[in-house]
Every structure is written in C-alpha cells, then in structure tokens.
Amino acid sequence: MTLHLTQISLTHANGVQALRGVDLHIGAREQVAIIGPSGAGKSSLLNLLATALRPGDGELQVLGERAWQLSAGQRQRLRARIGLIHQSPPLPPRQRVVTAVLAGKLGQWGLGKSLLNLLYPLDIPGARAALARLDLSDKLFTQCQQLSGGQLQRVGIARVLYQAPEVLLADEPVSAMDPVLAKHTLSVLCSHAREHNVTLVASLHAVELALAHFSRIIGLRDGQILFDLPASAVDRELLDTLYANEQLERSPPPPAHLSVQIPRC
Amino acid sequence: MNRLFNLALLLGIGAAVIASFIYLGIDLGELGSTGNLNQMGAYAQRFLSPDLSPxxxxxxxxxxxxxxxxxxxxxxxxxxxxxxxxxxxxxxxxxxxxxxxxxxxxxxxxxxxxxxxxxxxxxxxxxxxxxxxxxxxxxxxxxxxxxxxxxxxxxxxxxxxxxxxxxxxxxxxxxxxxxxxxxxxxxxxxxxxxxxxxxxxxxxxxxxxxxxxxxxxxxxxxxxxxxxxxxxxxxxxxxxxxxxxxxxxxxxxxx
CATH class of the missing domain: 1.10.3720.10 (MetI-like)
Incomplete structure (x- = not known):
C-alpha cells in the first residue's frame, strides 16, 4: 500500500472541517482521480497526502511510513519521495524557468550541488527534457513572471517530473489550460506514471477528463468519500448526486503580485 | 469667542517672535549696512577662486x-x-x-x-x-x-x-x-x-x-x-x- 488513510479528520485553523473520517487505500502504480464540488476537500486531501497538513485525527501512512510519527529529518527524506503539483505553482516571479525546474531535486541533492546550482544551472539537459514533454523547452531561460497561467502550471508539472517522486499528487493540474492542452498534459502525466511505476493521484474539476484518463474515480463531497469506483461504473446519476446544488464556482485567488519599493530621497 | 481666541493666539506668536530676537540679540539692521555687505562680498570672493594647483x-x-x-x-x-x-x-x-x-x-x-x-x-x-x-x-x-x-x-x-x-x-x-x-x-x-x-x-x-x-x-x-x-x-x-x-x-x- 502506497497511501493508507485510516479515519482521517482534518480541521483548518479557521475552524472549517475539511475532512471527516476518511478511509482510503491506494496501492502502488494506481492512477486515481478525485472529483467533487468546490470546497469538498479535494485540495485538503492532497495536501494531507503530501504531508503539508497534519491530520487532526486518524492515521496517515505514505510509502509504508507513518508520516507524522517520524522525526523532522526523516519526514523531509520522505517528502523528497513525494511530489505535489500545486494548482497555482508557487514559483518566484523573477526566477528563471530552468532554476525553478531544477529546484525539484533539492531534497535529493547534497550541499555542494545545491549551492553550485544557485550560481549556474547544473543540469540544463535534464530540465530541458522535462519541459520538452510539456512543449515548453523554448522557455528554458525565461523568467517565471513572463509566463501565462497555463504555462506556469506546466512549469510546475515539469518541476515535479524532474523531481521523479514515487508518489505523484496533482491538485487541479490543468485548471488554467485550454481543453486540448489539458488533455495532452494529463496524458503526459499518466504515461510518466506508467513508465516509472509511480502512484498518481490527481484532483480535477473536469469530470470528462477524469473519466477519460483515470481508471479509478473517487467522489468527494463535504469532506467525505461519496463513492470510490472504477471509471466504467461512474454514471450520470452518481455525478448528479455528487454535484447537487453546487454553488457558483469560486475563482482561484489572483497570484501574489510582487512590487519593489525603491526609496527616493 | 472664537475670534477672540484667534486674536490672542496671533498676538502670542508675535510676542514670541519679538522675544526671540531680543533674547538672541540678533540685529537684522546690521545685515543691510554697507560695511557688512562689503565684508560678505569679500568672504564670498575668496571662495570664488578655487585652488586648482596639481x-x-x-x-x-x-x-x-x-x-x-x-x-x-x-x-x-x-x-x-x-x-x-x-x-x-x-x-x-x-x-x-x-x-x-x-x-x-x-x-x-x-x-x-x-x-x-x-x-x-x-x-x-x-x-x-x-x-x-x-x-x-x-x-x-x-x-x-x-x-x-x-x-x-x-x-x-x-x-x-x-x-x-x-x-x-x-x-x-x-x-x-x-x-x-x-x-x-x-x-x-x-x-x-x-x-x-x-x-x-x-x-x-x-x-x-x-x-x-x-x-x-x-x-x-x-x-x-x-x-x-x-x-x-x-x-x-x-x-x-x-x-x-x-x-x-x-x-x-x-x-
């Protein structure tokens, strides 16, 4: 078992209960899509699997280790084996794409390599190869702030592909892309997972994409698992229950804008 | 009432200015006299010829x-x-x-x-x-x-x-x-x-x-x-x- 959740509950600092008593088992090399209305807890669940959030209750096992019973150093070593694709990748606006991608391996590199890479990108071919799979190899030396939202998402994906983790978690990885690109990007993710024996868990708000690319679908609503079925068994009726009374989708928060104050006297 | 207060304030400021001049002993009339103007001119003159020797x-x-x-x-x-x-x-x-x-x-x-x-x-x-x-x-x-x-x-x-x-x-x-x-x-x-x-x-x-x-x-x-x-x-x-x-x-x- 790669991911093993037993009776997990999670309450955010603002008092919102994001997950209630979730039981979930995902085996090695499985490809799972999580769908559900906004605010159902999809992001919370993925952040929890990535050990970014600590569950209030229950037990989380990732890659056979109890993540929150490890020492801080052991947990960092575990985290180097987990890759999380963020919905809006938190990349420094002035960082070059090549550095942002190479930063994926910081958890695995030693002191000297990390330091040298800060001065000069050490593995340009590696970064180029990761970007080439997503049709972005021409943007290798561009600054992140010059990219569009969809391009930035692909840089975030390239970084995780370069990290080469054993568990790949993706939080709405294609939300800012057009349908054709979204389809292509998802198939890149799935084939990468197949080729490298990686467990893939992705949350998606486009149901058709989830059904087309993933074999196992988990429906999440109000912090609880509504259904956990193979893609072929998911029908219209189930989806209607899942998305019943969905409020208008909240737009994602705008990316943080960086401003430089230059003192004048 | 308000006008009276403003007038008192104005008088107070005027008194403070005059008192300051008396206390510091500054004589502005002195500044305009010809001898002093000449002296100031001469002082500035000495600065107008900078020493440019190598x-x-x-x-x-x-x-x-x-x-x-x-x-x-x-x-x-x-x-x-x-x-x-x-x-x-x-x-x-x-x-x-x-x-x-x-x-x-x-x-x-x-x-x-x-x-x-x-x-x-x-x-x-x-x-x-x-x-x-x-x-x-x-x-x-x-x-x-x-x-x-x-x-x-x-x-x-x-x-x-x-x-x-x-x-x-x-x-x-x-x-x-x-x-x-x-x-x-x-x-x-x-x-x-x-x-x-x-x-x-x-x-x-x-x-x-x-x-x-x-x-x-x-x-x-x-x-x-x-x-x-x-x-x-x-x-x-x-x-x-x-x-x-x-x-x-x-x-x-x-x-």
Missing part, C-alpha cells in the same frame, strides 16, 4: 577615493550584518531572538553616524578606519530593519513548496525566498550607499578621514581657496554617485 588636486583625488572606499566598505559590511540580523528580526527563529535583534537594530540606528564616528575615532584612532566603522554600525541598523520588513512582506509559498519536496530550510530560503527578495535588497543597499557617500564626506569633521577632514583642516586654517576646491569636489562626487546609483537601479532593479 598638488592640491592630487590631494583631493586621494581624499575623494578615501571617501568612496569608506562608504562602499561601510555599506558592504552593513549589508552582510544587516541581513544576518534581519533573519531573526523577521521572526524566523522565534520571538526571544526577534525582540533581541530588533533591540540591537534600533539601538544601532538610533545613534547618528556622526556620533558613531566620534566614538570610533576614540576607539580606532583618527582616519578612515573610524569612518568606515561608524558608517557600518549605523547602516547595519537601517538596512537590518529594512531587510526585516522586506522579509516579512515576501510571500512564503515558494519556500514552503521547496520544504514540501524535502529541501532543507537553507535551500528553501535560497531558491524560494531570495529570488523575490534580492531586487528589493539591492535597491536598499544602493540607496544607503548613496546616502553614505554624502555622509562620508562630512564624517571627516570629527577626524574620520576622507574629503571632510581636508575641508575641516582648510577651513580651520582660513584657506578659503583650498576649501572651495574641496566643496567643489564634494558636489561633483555626490552628483556622480546620484547618477550612477539611479542608473544602476534602473539597470538591475527595474521597478
């Missing part, structure tokens, strides 16, 4: 170089120690260290450069050593505080993402925080360097080296010609640094 120009070039070196080194030292103190001051290592480093930064900043210079002249002796130390001490306080504020305003998400991939705190800082922070730090450093060059040319008055010391010596000996050359050199220096600094900020910081 030996003096050489001495001034040496002094200007010393001033630039003092300010550059002082700012560089301050930038290093400012960043070291800014990390705890931004609350990265818990609140006890935060309060302690803020206290240190405030104390360094509260004492002006001239006072630091006077103290350093006693500690390190006359000359540019004392000036450099004085600039470094005051500027550490200023830059440390500015850096700490910049650190607090930098979005934490990029660094958190690197921690989440197993990177340690140092690399999270270098790869996640620093790229956003660096232009701001550079802008602050250039700005303070500009200030420090102006300050360094004055620090000589308390014996801390540079152009200021030359000006002080010439003025003490009533060598107006030499003094006016030094003042000219200061003007040129400050003008050049302003230009260089604004050019480099446009070049590297791109606001």
């Amino acid at each position: 030996t003096h120009l050489q001495a001034i070039a040496h002094g200007a170089l010393e001033t630039i070196a003092m300010s550059a080194l002082g700012t560089l030292i301050a930038a290093v120690f400012g960043l070291l103190l800014a990390l705890p001051a931004a609350g990265r290592f818990g609140w006890p260290l935060q309060s302690a480093s803020r206290l240190v930064l405030n104390a360094l900043r509260a004492v002006p450069e001239l006072v630091w210079a006077a103290l350093m002249v006693l500690a390190a002796g006359l000359g540019p050593n004392a000036g450099t130390l004085a600039l470094a001490l005051h500027t550490t306080g200023v830059l440390g505080r500015l850096f700490a504020e910049a650190l607090e305003n930098t979005p934490p998400e990029p660094a958190d993402a690197i921690r989440l991939q197993g990177g340690n705190a140092v690399w999270a800082f270098c790869y996640g925080t620093l790229p956003n922070l660096l232009p701001q730090l550079l802008a602050y450093i250039l700005y303070r360097w500009e200030n420090n060059i102006r300050m360094a040319s004055v620090l000589g008055f308390v014996g801390a080296g540079g152009l200021g010391q030359m000006l002080y010596v010439s003025l003490s000996l009533f060598q107006e010609a030499q003094a006016s050359t030094v003042i000219l050199a200061m003007l040129i220096l400050v003008f050049a640094v302003d230009t260089l600094s604004s050019w480099s900020r446009q070049r590297w910081v791109k606001a």
Whole structure:
C-alpha cells in the first residue's frame, strides 16, 4: 500500500472541517482521480497526502511510513519521495524557468550541488527534457513572471517530473489550460506514471477528463468519500448526486503580485 | 469667542517672535549696512577662486577615493550584518531572538553616524578606519530593519513548496525566498550607499578621514581657496554617485 488513510479528520485553523473520517487505500502504480464540488476537500486531501497538513485525527501512512510519527529529518527524506503539483505553482516571479525546474531535486541533492546550482544551472539537459514533454523547452531561460497561467502550471508539472517522486499528487493540474492542452498534459502525466511505476493521484474539476484518463474515480463531497469506483461504473446519476446544488464556482485567488519599493530621497 | 481666541493666539506668536530676537540679540539692521555687505562680498570672493594647483588636486583625488572606499566598505559590511540580523528580526527563529535583534537594530540606528564616528575615532584612532566603522554600525541598523520588513512582506509559498519536496530550510530560503527578495535588497543597499557617500564626506569633521577632514583642516586654517576646491569636489562626487546609483537601479532593479 502506497497511501493508507485510516479515519482521517482534518480541521483548518479557521475552524472549517475539511475532512471527516476518511478511509482510503491506494496501492502502488494506481492512477486515481478525485472529483467533487468546490470546497469538498479535494485540495485538503492532497495536501494531507503530501504531508503539508497534519491530520487532526486518524492515521496517515505514505510509502509504508507513518508520516507524522517520524522525526523532522526523516519526514523531509520522505517528502523528497513525494511530489505535489500545486494548482497555482508557487514559483518566484523573477526566477528563471530552468532554476525553478531544477529546484525539484533539492531534497535529493547534497550541499555542494545545491549551492553550485544557485550560481549556474547544473543540469540544463535534464530540465530541458522535462519541459520538452510539456512543449515548453523554448522557455528554458525565461523568467517565471513572463509566463501565462497555463504555462506556469506546466512549469510546475515539469518541476515535479524532474523531481521523479514515487508518489505523484496533482491538485487541479490543468485548471488554467485550454481543453486540448489539458488533455495532452494529463496524458503526459499518466504515461510518466506508467513508465516509472509511480502512484498518481490527481484532483480535477473536469469530470470528462477524469473519466477519460483515470481508471479509478473517487467522489468527494463535504469532506467525505461519496463513492470510490472504477471509471466504467461512474454514471450520470452518481455525478448528479455528487454535484447537487453546487454553488457558483469560486475563482482561484489572483497570484501574489510582487512590487519593489525603491526609496527616493 | 472664537475670534477672540484667534486674536490672542496671533498676538502670542508675535510676542514670541519679538522675544526671540531680543533674547538672541540678533540685529537684522546690521545685515543691510554697507560695511557688512562689503565684508560678505569679500568672504564670498575668496571662495570664488578655487585652488586648482596639481598638488592640491592630487590631494583631493586621494581624499575623494578615501571617501568612496569608506562608504562602499561601510555599506558592504552593513549589508552582510544587516541581513544576518534581519533573519531573526523577521521572526524566523522565534520571538526571544526577534525582540533581541530588533533591540540591537534600533539601538544601532538610533545613534547618528556622526556620533558613531566620534566614538570610533576614540576607539580606532583618527582616519578612515573610524569612518568606515561608524558608517557600518549605523547602516547595519537601517538596512537590518529594512531587510526585516522586506522579509516579512515576501510571500512564503515558494519556500514552503521547496520544504514540501524535502529541501532543507537553507535551500528553501535560497531558491524560494531570495529570488523575490534580492531586487528589493539591492535597491536598499544602493540607496544607503548613496546616502553614505554624502555622509562620508562630512564624517571627516570629527577626524574620520576622507574629503571632510581636508575641508575641516582648510577651513580651520582660513584657506578659503583650498576649501572651495574641496566643496567643489564634494558636489561633483555626490552628483556622480546620484547618477550612477539611479542608473544602476534602473539597470538591475527595474521597478
């Protein structure tokens, strides 16, 4: 078992209960899509699997280790084996794409390599190869702030592909892309997972994409698992229950804008 | 009632102005009399013929170089120690260290450069050593505080993402925080360097080296010609640094 959740509950600092008593088992090399209305807890669940959030209750096992019973150093070593694709990748606006991608391996590199890479990108071919799979190899030396939202998402994906983790978690990885690109990007993710024996868990708000690319679908609503079925068994009726009374989708928060104050006297 | 109060206030201010003149014994009439105007003219005249002899120009070039070196080194030292103190001051290592480093930064900043210079002249002796130390001490306080504020305003998400991939705190800082922070730090450093060059040319008055010391010596000996050359050199220096600094900020910081 790669991911093993037993009776997990999670309450955010603002008092919102994001997950209630979730039981979930995902085996090695499985490809799972999580769908559900906004605010159902999809992001919370993925952040929890990535050990970014600590569950209030229950037990989380990732890659056979109890993540929150490890020492801080052991947990960092575990985290180097987990890759999380963020919905809006938190990349420094002035960082070059090549550095942002190479930063994926910081958890695995030693002191000297990390330091040298800060001065000069050490593995340009590696970064180029990761970007080439997503049709972005021409943007290798561009600054992140010059990219569009969809391009930035692909840089975030390239970084995780370069990290080469054993568990790949993706939080709405294609939300800012057009349908054709979204389809292509998802198939890149799935084939990468197949080729490298990686467990893939992705949350998606486009149901058709989830059904087309993933074999196992988990429906999440109000912090609880509504259904956990193979893609072929998911029908219209189930989806209607899942998305019943969905409020208008909240737009994602705008990316943080960086401003430089230059003192004048 | 209101008008009466305003009138009383106006009368009070008038009385205070007259009382000040009487107390300080300033006679403005004296300023306009012909003899004094002639004297002022003569004094200004002596400054209008700067000493441009090669030996003096050489001495001034040496002094200007010393001033630039003092300010550059002082700012560089301050930038290093400012960043070291800014990390705890931004609350990265818990609140006890935060309060302690803020206290240190405030104390360094509260004492002006001239006072630091006077103290350093006693500690390190006359000359540019004392000036450099004085600039470094005051500027550490200023830059440390500015850096700490910049650190607090930098979005934490990029660094958190690197921690989440197993990177340690140092690399999270270098790869996640620093790229956003660096232009701001550079802008602050250039700005303070500009200030420090102006300050360094004055620090000589308390014996801390540079152009200021030359000006002080010439003025003490009533060598107006030499003094006016030094003042000219200061003007040129400050003008050049302003230009260089604004050019480099446009070049590297791109606001």
